Amino acid sequence: MRPPVLSAPPCRSRDRQLLRTGYACGSAPWSWCQSWMWSAQVCCDTLGERAHAGNIWEVRAAASAHMTLSISSLLLFLVLGSQKAVSQSSAPLECNDWGESSDGAVQILDGQSGFLSCPLFSHPSVYNYSSSQNTGHNLFWFRVQEGDIEQPITYSTRLSKDRDRLWLQPANASDTGQYICMLRKNTSCCKIAMRLTVLRAEDVPRENRCAPAVAMTPTPEEIPFQQGKLLVCPGALEASKMADSPPTVTWTFLGRNSKDCRQFPLTSPERQLKGPSLQVHIMNKFFQGLYFCSVQYQRKGRTLNFTRAINVSAVTSPNLPKFPKILQPTKDYVFSLKQDEEARLICNALFPHLNSPWEIWWTIDGKTVEQLKDPRFSKTASKVKEDHGDRTEQSVLLIQDFQAEDLRREFNCSVKNNIGNETIRAQLKLEASLPSLELGCGLGVILFLMLLLFIIYHVFWLELLLIYRSWFGTDERHTDDKEFDVYISYARNSEEEQFVLSTLRSVLENELGYSVCIFDRDSLPGGTITDETLSFVARSRRLLVVISPGYASRGSQALLELKAGISGMALGGHLRVILVQYRPVKRQAWVRELRRARVALALVRWQGDKSKELTSRFWKRLRVELPLQRQSGGKDVGLMRLSSQNSTSSQTGLISQTSKSPLDVYNYAA
Template structure:
């Protein structure tokens, strides 16, 4: 008794679902036809119906099929409506060898029996459904292979079966929407043709609507602003519950004087349909008022949407848009004069900074190398540690050529390695060696290259005139030294008079750059120049390979063009 109960329980789904216990569609090998006969893999013969969707499967073909007389090739896996001019003999790329595709597109009227309903099918979600291969009743052969797009339905893991040329889906899902292909094989004059037909399937949640349409835009009793004399578009967006027996209808009406009983239909554009939402269909209906007149402001406009359940409506009115009138400056001479005066004052106050910024960053004249005696005039003030390090500070140079820019920049050691100590070499000691010994620039130092006994001011002005570039090493000691500040001030004046001079500031200590109160105070011209002149930072006590390379690379870029092409002085 117990055994019989178990057998009955196992056999019950078979009687209830028919063939839906599992996927029972025939699986066809790529090299075997529906009757188990061996196929020639070098030739493919396909037949399609004009007007139906068609796709060359990518089972044997892996690329593009071309024919000499056709301007557009056929790519496997791409779906397109078949036309008569698609007929022809194609050569397909299979990734190593050529395969020939023979395609015939036949007229629908030549099929004998034609049922337009077979080319499309509507299925209800969450229920079972059948898809019939078009022309099934006219063909002796009912054996077909079903595809959804380019993938065989038999390879999908779901409950389905194929019987007598029909594909039965045990439970329809939303993803089943799409184009299905059914392939039959026909033998004509010893040639096996694959007759491919297409069925467009749409899955809907229900056949009839359960609620009236919903008008999303416009809001009921809304007011829209319009401009007289301009074109205005009335737009109505409605969400309809999906149904197949009653069309979704949206109309615009004009109500004269706001009287809802005196309504006139408006000329409307073709509605736009959108089905992004599975449960609903979106319809957008527009009506255009070619030119808005004052009479249009006296009427109201109603959008009415209807389906099998009922109607929905939304009414709007139009009002004139008030243009914003900006006050004219011509009508207010005082405001105009005040604006011009403000611009003049700003230019007058900032004129020095503007001149210095432009001349130092954008306008450098070209020199004749023989006109200037020195490449760089270097101005600095000895710090207390400079005298201690100067005598013993040396540089470790690279021997021989080196094409690595990082190596050329990072060998400059800011520490006095030869003395074995950790005394940091001040920049006023290190920089002259780099500029002269390593980079080969002709350097002017007041204590070395200017004869003693002359007037200091004249010596400074002459040295600047004889140099292509002025570099000032700024520190708290420098800005408190009147002679050093005079050099900087003279360089600023020379820059304003001669755009060919380059001027670079190198801050050797951060507190100095913050411009704390100094004694004596800096000249106004110098204070304003410090804010706009090109500058670099040499931060004491923070030396890493990256920081060293960055500083020397920026300095090299700011230097005037070298008289020789090599970096290194012979």
């Protein structure tokens, strides 16, 4: 596309003033004066001052060529020149200003040779150097100084022009700045700016310490697998034209997965030096990487050098099929979409390596997204991966608020390159919507109930266990021939004895209805203590041991009861031992038998006033460990209480008859 035609920029005040005052070049070089006069003439064209500028131009030209002319001849020449300039002012000069090049700054290493290539010729269809020369255009180089002053380049041994390039041999730090290349003739001009940055070697990032410093971006080069190619160092051919003798080129290789640099020539025959170039005979993946070429040459008695890099990549063979292929969706693939939500139709395609433009796009009813102009439809494109030149591209079609009517539309994904094309129609279906609200509420209620049950169980687990036992538990009185529910073992002549007789026994017998056996109360006088103790323990379903600091001392009655209970629990399994801790007792103070059996024994702690109420945790915990007590009727309760009372009365002589009928027993208990 042809760039827009712009008028000449406004005149700088300095240019206008110099023209009006008849500025003389003086001792300045004529080439500079000529360039400045031309730029000033173009600048002032828009202000109607070209006549005066042309006048001065002719005056200066005549003065330099004919210093001996007379004053009258000079005046006549001025009049003629003025008329000529006025006639030319009717055709304003057109100058196309392309601004600054978008290619970025050109970088050259300090002390190395480099060049600036005029970006005007980067598009040969717009500007061609040879064609422009044939049409009378000349290429000029300027450097922008402070204050936006365009200073013409003075060519020298270090700064020289070669066709469309400005060579710096060598470059130094002071060369950093903005440069302008201008293509012009008498009636038109065009210009473009570029920026040059001269770097120090230590400021240039390197791929590896062994790699030489390179300021310019590596030149990409592709070589097909199992094929060869000749690598020519960039800039070496131009340097050879300006050198006094053939330059020398040194090649260094740094592989992509290697940490060491290798300098040519190498021992392998696959890559060999061929003059200043490098010949790759058979390409494989291990030859991929950076190839550095260092050029050294002589020019007008000076030794110059520069280093360039070539980034070599292996690509698939050109003999393989190059048709584009749609990977997703396949012909059998079905997109499952939700109504009233955003739909994403993904199309992945493979483009084999080919020096050809490629394209991937979606169509809706035969129209692209741009042609459809529906805000509900949009697209995104991205590269998924690239493997040896084969590209996998992705195009995503986004549909906002997908509706059931969209199922009747035709969605096609298409791909093409210079070899061929392919199109696949996407198959759509509505996804069955789950009752998310109802499901979420149901799960929430279930979780809440589970949490509530967990809290209830954690707080009221004893009550729940008692209720469960009352409904599903087994009454041990119907399954064994034991006489007592509980046998209480305690230390005599201690504080625990008062607790056992006044509290523990009273509640168990009178409130809970258990038959309780206390040796000092229920044993008959004159009997053997050992035999009586073993007999009472064997006839009891539970052995309740009240732990105290003086409990189970050697040779005591309590120790005998404990051993009998533990032995009966271990052998028969019908007797269970329950520990009641009335006061805190250190574990070290327990007897050996009690410490050994503690792991298998239940421990219930008395907590003073908090445990006095029958609804306290102590009594609930104790009821869980005691035998199930079903109180289905008053007769059962009366009989259980009477059994314990008979045992007590037999020692005190309250029972006068040893044989009674069941009815009399019930009436007595009532």
